[in-house]
Amino acid sequence: MALRRTWAVALFGVDGVVVEIEADVRKGGLPSVQLLGLPDTALQESKNRVRAAIVNCKEEWPASCVTLALSPAAIPKAGTSYDLALACAVLAGSEQVPPHRLDRTVLFGELALDGRIRPVRGLLPALLAARQVGMVRAIVPHSGLAEGQLVDGIEVLGAGNLREVVAWLRETGELAHEPPPSEAAEPADDLPDxxxxxxxxxxxxxxxxxxxxxxxxxxxxxxxxxxxxxxxxxxxxxxxxxxxxxxxxxxxxxxxxxxxxxxxxxxxxxxxxxxxxxxxxxxxxxxxxxxxxxxxxxxxxxxxxxxxxxxxxxxxxxxxxxxxxxxxxxxxxxxxxxxxxxxxxxxxxxxxxxxxxxxxxxxxxxxxxxxxxxxxxxxxxxxxxxxxxxxxxxxxxxxNGVPPESSEVVRKRVEDARAAARERWSEHGWQSNTEVPGPVLRREFALPQRTTALLDRGLEAGAITARGADRCLRVAWTLADLEGRSTPEADHVGAALEFRDRRAA
Missing domain, CATH: 3.40.50.300 (P-loop containing nucleotide triphosphate hydrolases)
Known part of the structure; x- marks a missing residue:
């Protein structure tokens, strides 16, 4: 019996924190299982799922005191994605599987009572978090293998049940590298025109x-x-x-x-x-x-x-x-x-x-x-x-008998306008006019006073706010891009103001 470690990931929004799972399997004492580290109800119930999965996979559940600690201990842990990591920690702690392949390997999956590994949510952001802290390998449910392979820089292996993972740890079997053909994404339906x-x-x-x-x-x-x-x-x-x-x-x-x-x-x-x-x-x-x-x-x-x-x-x-x-x-x-x-x-x-x-x-x-x-x-x-x-x-x-323009025709103009905006803001990393902060438009890309005269009168009369003026400038730049102009003119600013006319609402 020994102290062994496995790793999982806790998600907080789209941010992930790698969780270290320690299994302390002691000889002697009354058989018991303690799960520490602020688990929620679903995770607390994993003790019974993990035990049943191990026994039903013809492995031995240690007849001793088992302590499972999830660190950082102060962070709440929720969900069922820790099941596979807990099971491997118990098997390694009871010296039923060698621990060397668990080093820098993060595990995901909910265990069924018969040992099947069920899919879990949040696999992609969890793998991104694991890669960021230096994990080199991940074992995921077989159904999540296609999603896992979207992340570069980390080896992703798929498993259908706990038996396959145990065989891989004992180096008597291999895990899948490729998703099954049935999981290939179907082409999206055509968008409405x-x-x-x-x-x-x-x-x-x-x-x-x-x-x-x-x-x-x-x-x-x-x-x-x-x-x-x-x-x-x-x-x-x-x-x-x-x-x-x-x-x-x-x-x-x-x-x-x-x-x-x-x-x-x-x-x-x-x-x-x-x-x-x-x-x-x-x-x-x-x-x-x-x-x-x-x-x-x-x-x-x-x-x-x-x-x-x-x-x-x-x-x-x-x-x-x-x-x-x-x-x-x-x-x-x-x-x-x-x-x-x-x-x-x-x-x-x-x-x-x-x-x-x-x-x-x-x-x-x-x-x-x-x-x-x-x-x-x-x-x-x-x-x-x-x-x-x-x-x-x-x-x-x-x-007049002229059919309406199709999405393809309008999209071409949109792409040209977006390309012009992307080139203009490339030094700052912005992709579209709406991402540009107002102070940048007023300082580094300030328009002549004759161009913004109508905007100034609107501010003076209280017809628009300072935020509204910034948004008018962004729309003016978009109108100029659609016309292929390098900078907006007074007409573009006027049209942008007309778009904000409260009478339209």
Whole structure:
């Protein structure tokens, strides 16, 4: 009997901490199992799962005092991903398997009572954390092998049950290096095309500007005018994710369990929750350590809040910090979880509760209309760059017989504009105009006074705030990029101000 060590990973948001698991198996004394290190209920129950799995795999459970300590001891541990590491620690501590292959090897997996290794969430961020501290090898559930191989610099092996891991430790068997063919990711469905939307030239233009600069968008109009259709086509205009962005998005999907087949997410995600969702579902939350919400699942993609005014001020105003800081920090009893939340917000709403097809048929009083749209608070609207109204259709045929532009055509213009912005901000590492801080726009890339004269008058009259002025400058740079100009002109600033006209809301 001896003291042996294995390693696992504890996740706090998208950040991981490597946990050292020590197994002290002593001769003599009453048979017992002690699990130390702030385990939650699921982890506390792992003692019974691990014991049953070892016995059912024809191995021997030590008939002595077994102490399992998880360090750092002051950090709460949650979940079932520690099962495999605990089982290997017990087997090594009772000298049933040699310990040399466990050195600098991190183990993941929930054990069934018969020894099968079940998949766990958060595999990708956990492997990134293990690689960062110098782990050279990881053993993961066979179903998670494809996801694990997304991480370079660490050897990832897959196991289907505890027997395979024991044979590998005894050097009498090998573990899988390649995922089974059935786990290959299926090609994604074609995104909806912008050519499906009839009319709405102003809203289509606003959608193109939003895609080119990464700006937030508000659409107000009667039902059936195409607000939701337009919003669902925004992802089709956005460029594919970079390698680093894809890892960020895939890590979040891994934590939420939305990563079928373990494929790398290369396209911007689209999240459209129902308007009855809670604040926790929107921002993130839950008991113990907080889980990611819709804003984090939409990281590097689009978050559509349809029927936005039906959400109410409490849920809408909860977005304000995430829109400003591009991340969510959730403090809970067991610690603080940090989740990235750099997304494009698209708000779609009716102009009033009755929402008739024509304004002349509206039965709402001015106070009712004002109260309804007042659910979109001033501080929230101040963070929305583009506001546009949609109009009722007057004909089902294309205007002048010319078919609407397809997503492919608009996407080409968006890609050119994004390339121009990326080249301009390359020294600073920014990818789009919306990422540029206001002070940089005002100092290093300051526009002539004649160009910003209209913006200055808006500030002087109190029509816009300082934050709003910064956002107008970002939109002006995007408009210039779409026209192929090197710097914005006065017309671009004026158009950016027009996009912020409160009458559009």
């Amino acid at each position: 912008l050519a499906d939307v009839i009319g709405q030239p102003e809203a289509r233009w606003a959608l193109e500007v939003a895609a080119a600069g990464g700006h937030h968008l508000l659409m107000v109009g009667p039902p059936g005018t195409g607000k939701t259709m337009l919003a669902r086509r925004l992802c089709g205009l956005l460029p594919d994710l970079t390698a680093q962005e894809a890892l960020e998005v895939t890590a979040i999907h891994s934590i939420t369990g939305e990563l079928p087949g373990g494929a790398l997410v290369t396209s911007p995600p689209f999240v459209a929750p129902h308007h009855s969702l809670s604040v926790s579902a929107l921002i993130g939350g839950g008991s113990g350590l907080a889980k990611p919400g819709a804003v984090s699942r939409a990281h590097r993609g689009v978050l559509l809040l349809d029927e936005a005014c039906e959400l109410g001020p409490k849920r809408l105003d909860a977005l304000r910090t995430a829109l400003e800081e591009n991340e969510v920090r959730l403090a809970r009893r067991d610690g603080t979880a940090r989740y990235p939340a750099r997304f494009q917000l698209v708000l779609a709403t009716n102009p009033c509760p009755c929402a008739p097809a024509r304004d002349v048929d509206c039965q709402c009083s001015p106070n009712v209309r004002r109260r309804y749209l007042g659910k979109l608070s001033g501080p929230l609207l101040d963070r929305v760059d583009l506001r546009v109204s949609t109009r009722p259709l007057v004909a089902m045929a294309a205007e």
